[in-house]
Amino acid sequence: MSIALTNLSREDLIDIWLYGEMNWGAESVDQYLDSIDAFLKTLINRRNIADFHYIKDIKER
Structure with a gap:
């Protein structure tokens, strides 16, 4: 099984990397x-x- 990232989550990770690199360095x-x-x-x-049953409950509402 693999991790499938949405475009938005990819953008978030890029933003996290850019912010982190500016403040704490690439390493x-x-x-x-x-x-x-x-x-x-x-x-x-x-x-x-x-236990993620609560996610299913939220989607069913």
Whole structure:
């Protein structure tokens, strides 16, 4: 399974990188985005890590 990002989420990640690079440097922001990527992969590989039933409930309203 892979991560599918929307155009908006890609733009957000670019904005995060640009802001982070200006304020903390490229190495720090690369590490931060790597941690986001690792977390998303953890969610994919361990879908039972959290109970997301409330999302389904919201969509049904």
